[in-house]
Amino acid sequence: MPEGHTVHRTANEFNRLFAGKRIWVDSPQGRFLGASVRVSGQVLVEASAIGKQLFLHFENNLWVRIHLGIYGKWQWHTGIEESGFLDQPTKGEVRARFYSTDALCELRGPTVCEVITTNDVQAIHDRLGPDPLNPDPTGEELERFVARVQRSSQSIAALLMDQSVISGVGNVYRAELLFRACLDPYAPGKTLPRDVVVALWEDAVALLRVGVKHGVMITRDELFESDPEKAERNFVYKREGEGCRVCGKKVSIALLAGRKLYWCPGCQK
Numbered sequence: 001m002p003e004g005h006t007v008h009r010t011a012n013e014f015n016r017l018f019a020g021k022r023i024w025v026d027s028p029q030g031r032f033l034g035a036s037v038r039v040s041g042q043v044l045v046e047a048s049a050i051g052k053q054l055f056l057h058f059e060n061n062l063w064v065r066i067h068l069g070i071y072g073k074w075q076w077h078t079g080i081e082e083s084g085f086l087d088q089p090t091k092g093e094v095r096a097r098f099y100s101t102d103a104l105c106e107l108r109g110p111t112v113c114e115v116i117t118t119n120d121v122q123a124i125h126d127r128l129g130p131d132p133l134n135p136d137p138t139g140e141e142l143e144r145f146v147a148r149v150q151r152s153s154q155s156i157a158a159l160l161m162d163q164s165v166i167s168g169v170g171n172v173y174r175a176e177l178l179f180r181a182c183l184d185p186y187a188p189g190k191t192l193p194r195d196v197v198v199a200l201w202e203d204a205v206a207l208l209r210v211g212v213k214h215g216v217m218i219t220r221d222e223l224f225e226s227d228p229e230k231a232e233r234n235f236v237y238k239r240e241g242e243g244c245r246v247c248g249k250k251v252s253i254a255l256l257a258g259r260k261l262y263w264c265p266g267c268q269k
C-alpha cells in the first residue's frame with residue numbers, strides 16, 4: 001500500500017507534464033467515459049494530493065478525484081505523437097487516460113476515479129486530517145493535527161494511522177516517526193504535551209519530503225542523501241527481534257488495529 005509521498009510524486013508529474021495545458025481525458029474501458037467528457041479538452045490548472053487521494057483541478061472548476069486503493073496503477077508514456085500511441089489498441093482494462101499532444105498517462109484498477117465539484121473537494125479536505133506535505137503558511141494545518149491528537153484518548157500509534165487525524169502516514173512512517181520521537185506507541189494522544197505533538201508533525205513534514213524526493217521511505221538522517229539498501233533505510237520497521245540501532249535492545253512487534261506495530265522498548269518509554 002503506497003504511503004502519501006507516492007501520491008504527491010504523481011501530482012508533481014501531472015504538474016510537470018500537463019499543468020497550464022489543454023488535456024484530453026477518455027476511458028478505453030468505458031467505466032469513466034460518461035464523466036470524462038465533463039473535463040476532456042479543458043486546461044489542467046493544477047494537480048494536488050491529500051494523503052492517498054489525487055485531485056486534478058480543471059479550468060471549468062471541475063475536479064477529478066482518484067484513489068488508487070490496493071490495485072490501482074499509473075503508467076506514463078511520452079513522445080506519443082511520434083510513436084502513434086493513440087492509434088494502437090490499449091492493453092488491459094484502462095479506466096482513464098489523460099493526454100496532451102506529447103504525453104499520456106493510463107490509469108488502471110483504481111478504487112475511485114470520479115468527477116466532483118469544488119464544494120466536494122472542500123468537504124473531503126475538511127473530513128480528512130491535514131497532510132504534512134501540503135503548504136501550511138498560516139500554521140492552520142499543524143493546529144488541526146495538534147487539536148485532533150490532544151482531544152483523543154486513543155494511543156498515538158492508532159492516531160497516526162487514522163486518516164482523519166493525519167493524511168498520508170502509513171505503517172512505515174508511523175513506526176519510524178514514533179521511534180524518532182522516542183515516544184511510547186501506547187501513550188494516549190491527550191497525555192502528550194503540545195511541544196511533543198508539534199515536533200511529531202514537523203518530523204512528518206521532513207520525512208515525507210525526503211520520501212517525495214527519493215521515491216522511497218528513508219527515515220535515518222545520515223542516509224537522506226544516499227540510496228540505501230531496503231533493510232538499512234529504517235530504524236524499527238520490519239526489524240522485530242533485531243537489535244535497536246541506537247540502544248541495542250530487541251525491536252518489538254505487536255498488532256494494533258489490525259496492523260503490525262514495530263517499536264523499541266528501550267528507546268520508546
Ligand SMILES: [Zn+2]
Pocket residue numbers: 244245246247248249264265266267268
Ligand atoms: Zn532502542
